[in-house]
Amino acid sequence: MNPPLEFALMSNGTSMAWADVPEWPIPELVLRTGAQLERGARLCAWFGVPEGGAVRVVALIAFDADNTLAVARSEPARGGYPSLTATHPQAHMFEREVWEQHGLEPRGHPWLKPVRRSAGMAPENGDFFRVDGREVHEVAVGPVHAGIIEPGHFRFQCAGEEVLHLEIALGYQHRGIEDAMVGGPRRATMSQVEVISGDATIGHATAYSSALEALAGADVPLRAQWLRAIALELERLANHTGDLGALANDVAFLPTASACGKVRGDFLNLTALICGNRFGRGLVRPGGCRHDLQPDRLSRLGERLGQALSEVEAAAGWLWDASSVRARFEDTGTIFAKQALDLGMVGPAARACGIVRDVRFDHPSGWYRLAQAPVAVWPGGDVFARTRVRSLELQRSGQFLREQLGAPVEGEIRQDVGPLRPDTLAVSMVEGWRGEICHVALTGADGGFRRYKIVDPSFHNWIGLALALRGEAISDFPICNKSMSLSYCGFDL
Amino acid sequence: MYALNTIIHRLRRGCETMDYPKGEAPPLPDRHGGALRLDAAKCPDGCRECLPVCPTEAIAQTGERGTTLDLGRCLFCAECVKACPHGAIVQTGDHRMAVRRREDLLLGSPGNEEVRLAEALDGKLRKLFGRSLRLRQVSAGGDGADEADLNVLGTIGWDIGRFGIQFVASPRHADGLVVTGPVTRNMELALRKTWEAMPEPKIVIAVGAAAISGAPFIGSPEVKGGVGSILPVDLFIPGWPPHPLTILDGLLRLLSRLEEKAPTGPTHGPG
Incomplete structure (x- = not known):
């Protein structure tokens, strides 16, 4: 043959x-x-x-x-x-x-070195790219950073203030998730999936659940799909709001920073209204959802959502009206569309280069086959564009949520998922708030996982941050970093 | 005009910091359920209904101790509450669950049905830190959510600065180390170095199930099984991640900044 x-x-x-x-x-x-x-x-x-x-x-x-x-x-x-x-x-x-x-x-790989492999008590970073010259100096940052954030190492090659090259070395957060999946699913598997990147719990949990449903040939009740979409958009709202505030904070524009810090919590509390957990833990499960959104709860959610959306809209308005903010955002940390395409970037970072790329639109599954929000795109590729895309997505996800909450679908929220088909490959993608979450599951002869591949959007996008810094002042690193807002643990797995 | 508008917006919003701890604590989300309570005396011989539903094997049965629930491993999914036919495990609705000793999270035996809440630091440390506690945070495999809800404490609604608590950038400036995550092998060196760089006296606070016990990664060769496996821990704050209120309660409890009140939270079903 x-x-x-x-x-x-x-x-x-x-x-x-x-x-x-x-x-x-x-x-x-x-x-x-x-x-x-x-x-x-x-x-x-x-x-x-x-x-x-x-x-x-x-x-x-x-x-x-x-x-x-x-x-x-x-x-x-x-x-x-x-x-x-x-x-x-x-x-x-x-x-x-x-x-x-x-x-x-x-x-022939131009930069073959470890990704997350341990050298005992730290990742085996290998040698860093070095720029030589009398005026060149090296700045090493991390793994422990100044704020309350995850660890990673940044190695800058600078001529004065200007960054000639940035190399990002990760792996510090490696928990061995993919290895732990092999032979599963086990009791702890669902919980481990929920913290692949713990601020994208709904995204990863939905990707995992859909992969299992595809492997089992199970249908998910429509109401559960509706609920998953609502939770996913709430996750997007909370994180985008948080980043908008963090970006404002990094350019010392405190009105928006303060307001967004609070409203982010309001969005997290809406997720908690559905399932008790601010990050959506315990909501999405193979076969559906574990909690329902009964009518009284639904109407409370709608009211509080409207309030939070109008508050974040106002806070974003102050930000966009401030020329001092625009001056810091514009032409800072530019990633060219060609670079984003060549590197396969995803999510808001790609859409901020004018690229229409959104799983909800390109590869809709679940509820997104039935309802869609317009893809938020902005040209330019700089911090301004990335912030602008977030701001647009706040509006569009907000509008999407208003529409979906107004049209609940009746029915069950969970259905049994049968045994997984043996020797089968399933693919599942979700547009998380950072971009494309991709899970690929392969079962063995016994129907257990033979291999489970997880691709967090950050896996595609960290290199974009490195390129954004080229030729920039090192002092602009914080806003470039916030504008990408990538996951360390999602990359490190 | 623009600057004026911004200021007016701000004034209109007024003070957004919560009254707690002077006033009532804000309620937990009703489906959160709060801390768990296990009365092992209610467990009939041979009943094992709750054991297989726990994702982290937080519930154990041994001949001598009977049924025990380790709140340090608990992910608060409440599957055990649903599974228990005898009402032995219930949610208390209480946000308070920080403890000083690891074994104080072990629930079940008579007198130990609930967590034994943290006591304040002893005289000298309380004098030093009671009104000014500087914390350095290290995420050692933290999932991003633990960190987010620590950051929340700095926002206007919570404003931990009013208690003299502040997160600082350098370990040299820190009195305490706040650790999130199960402590990955790859963060062990950085965590140890941070600890060593801090001046004495110093304390360690483990925030979240992962930092306390390694859950849900217990058994992975890539993680150490919680910060207690490499550093002495002074305060354990359970949760997945802990609600900001639970973290704040733990910190204030440690500093003796709380006037004790009876818990007001209602008891909820698993919902």
């Missing part, structure tokens, strides 16, 4: 038999993936599946304009292969990861 010539097509939230995923020798997988990326596809995941003493590489790509995903895999491989990154930089972190996890070397 001749090998199939093309990738197998899929859509978000579906599964297919592992045996039906086309397979090629790994150099051919690299070439074919590269050819699809040339055609405008985007790399969503690239990961290894151990088999015997060798490893198969799986490529998941998205054709956003066609609302289609496509998947292929390599034959079992050992040793090395010609790197995809050499021609298509968006594979850079994926190939480092496969090399670290499975020892498969992408030959």
